[in-house]
Amino acid sequence: MANVLVVAESAEGKLRKTTHSAVTFARQAAQALGGAFSILVIGHNVAGAAEEARALGADKVLVADDASLKDYLAERYAPTVAEVGKGYAVVVGTASAYGKDLLARVAGRLGSGYAADISELLVEGGTLKYKRPMFAGNAFGIMSVSTPVQVVSVRQSAFAAAEPSGGSSDVAPVAVVAPGAAASRIEMVSFDQVKSERPELTEAKVVVAGGRALKERFNEILDPLADTLTAALGASRAACDAGYAPSDLQVGQTGKVVAPPLYFAIGISGAIQHLAGMKNSKVIVAVNKDGDAPIFQVADYGLVADLFQVVPELVKQLKAAKAG
Amino acid sequence: MKILVPLKRVADPDNANKVKIPASGATIETTGLEWKPNPFDEYALEAALRLTEDGKAPKVRAGEVVVVTFGPKETETTLRAALATGADRAIRVDAADDKLDGHLVARALKALVEREKPDLVLMGKQAVDGDSNQVGQILAEQLDYPMATFAATMKEEAGGLLVGREVDGGVITLRVKFPAVVTVDLRIVAPTSVYSMKTAPAFKYNDGVRFAALPAIMAAKKKPLAEVKLADLAADQGLRVTYHGFQAPPARKAGIKVKDVTDLVNRLKNEAKAL
Incomplete structure (x- = not known):
């Protein structure tokens, strides 16, 4: 039986939204393989996350809950994930x-x-192939994995978050495997x-991203725009490197990959590495x-102008448009 | 401290938009693009040098930095460049680029680590051609070593390192004991990112990686560079993944320049319906 195992991600006892993208993949892959999918929730005090996972239509929700898993360390998590994963055709998570x-x-x-950071599942005659961005998104590779268990991570922006299925999966505890x-x-x-307080960068409907040109006024200029649009803040690598924005905000080939309905690039020149993280917006x-x-x-819309004048004006007009 | 730094050469990442995919989709052509060291591996080398010196006397190496690459003879250029910036010796594992995957490289590195017995394997978090972000993790697991991926800071301690990792939502600080594997992120080459026990806490490095002076480039030609056969490191040379073809990303259709903020807001609202 060819089944799929989703490795859930949780924080503070709650399921992280990244999990839902892996579930979307799992539904597709399980259907292609004629099997079912399970979700493994792993950590300590994860009953709440497991309860949330039950709503996602899995055949089973497996729970590895142990004090030794309180802090996430791959050295402690991998043995249990691998042991559970052995019984599956595909082990999948999100490339967070x-x-x-x-x-x-x-x-x-x-x-x-391992098929890393894939953007699409292709099914050919019952076998799975993966499409994945390479070379900073300037090429897609079509690849397959030849081992009995295939390990896959999915790009969150390419797999929409799974909605609850209406059912309620059975829950079963699994034993924790001692680490090496x-x-x-x-x-x-x-x-x-x-x-x-802002939405998560990888889940926001609008992203307002700034570059090095903003200098120390990064937040002063961009916060009002992000507030007006209920947007997440993002940044170019140059802005993060220079310390104008925290590194957590970096959008790009090696930072966060986002594809929101609306993306503002403010004072960002558009290096290849940055484009790789946002050009599917x-x-x-x-x-x-x-x-x-x-x-x-x-x-789609370019404005050649001094951002220090234009952004405050944009905020003013957006507020007026909203009020109107 | 003895550090092993695996280096990969990649097609010039700043011109990655010039890669070509023929109509057959059989390959990715990088013709015309210069080979460069994978930037993250360059950062790993810089970090290795910082860990094995007193920042104010960078010509004296405390310990040993060994660099290794996989590829044909011509990849020795990458190794010589690393030797010129301060690595002590180099190893080239003779292999054809297209006969490798992440697992095979990790298996061969494991055998090399067992031979060389470094305290630390320090490498880039990912190669910017394949963008898989996998070899460090696979290697660490196969060696049963602790790992710290996406390292932004490192501070040497007795028998190990304090490592700051950039993750979603903040920075995790880990304490790892040698032997260990660390993969580095961009900011590992910031002025205050890496401190050996010899370097004064107030010392600040120049931002970025160091460049070799001409005498060092000349001297690097005499540094040891060994060749090892892939078969000596990995009996099983099977690949776990297969690439069947490649596609170019869909082109984005050209946009327009708007004349002012009013025009922009109007178009976002009425044309794109994005507000």
Whole structure:
């Protein structure tokens, strides 16, 4: 029986939305294979996350809940994920920081081929092929995995979040597998969280992203625009490197990949690495002083102007449009 | 501290939009693009140098930095460049680029680690051609070593490192004991990202990677560079993944320049219906 296992991601006892993208993949893959899918919820005190997972239409929700899994460490998670995953044709998660860290290690443990950060599942005669962006999104590779268990991570922006199915899956506990020597040589010291009231960058309907041109006025200029549009803030690598924006906001080939309905690139020149993270957005607006900036090649609406004058004016007009 | 740094050469990432896919979709052509070291691997090398020196005396190496690459003879250029910036010796694993996948590279690296016994394997979090982000994790698991991926900071401690990892929603700090695998992110080459125990806490590096001076480039020609056969490191050379073809991404249709903010708001509202 060819079944699919979703490795859920949770934080503070709640399911992270990344999980829902992996579930969308799992529904497609299970259907193609004529099997079913399960969801593995792993961590400590994850009963709440498991309860949420039950609504997603899985055949089973498996729960590995143990005090030794309190802090996420791949060294402690991978043995259990791999042990459970052995019984499945496909083990899938989302290519978030957690998924990228964990799934590749799981692939190492299983000796499984790994299809990383895929953007589409292609089914050919009952076999699975994966389409994945390479070369900063300038090419797609069509590939397949030849090992008995295939490990896959999906690009969150390419797989819509699964909606609840209406059913309620059965829950079964699974045993935690003792980790190897690696786990005795690593510990988590701290997690410095960046708290934000704004929507998650990878889930927002509107993203307002800024570049180095904003300098120390990054937040002063962009916050009002993001507030008006209920947008998430994003940034170019240059803005993050220079310390104008926290690195968590970086959009690009090696940062977050986003594809919102509306994306504002403010003072971003449009390096290849940045375009890789946002060019699938539905509508792209660019504001830049330099009319030859590469960002204008992907922008639907370009405005060649000084952002320090234009953005406050834009905020004013958007507010007026809303009120009107 | 002994550090092994795997390096991969990639087609010039700043011109990645110039890769060509023939109508057959059989390959990705990078003809005309210069080979460059994978930027993340370059950052790993810089971080390895910082960990094995006193920042104010970068010509003296405390410990050893060994670089390794997989590929044909011509990839020795990448290794010589690494030797010129300060690595002590180099190993080229003779292999054809298209006969490798992440698992095979990790298996061969595992054998090399067992031979060389470094305290630390330090590498880029991903190669910017394949963009898979996998070899460090697979290697760490197969060695049963602790790992810290996407490292933005590293501080040497007795027998290990304190590593800051950039993850969704913040920064996780991990304490890892040697031997270990660390994969690095962009900001590992910021001025205050890496400190060996010799480097003063107030010391600041120049931003980015160091460049080799001409005498160092000349001296690098005399540094040891060994060739190893892939078969000596990996008996099983089977691949776990197969690429069947390639496609160009759909072109985005050209947009327009708007004349002012009023025009923009009007078009977003009435034309794109995005507001």
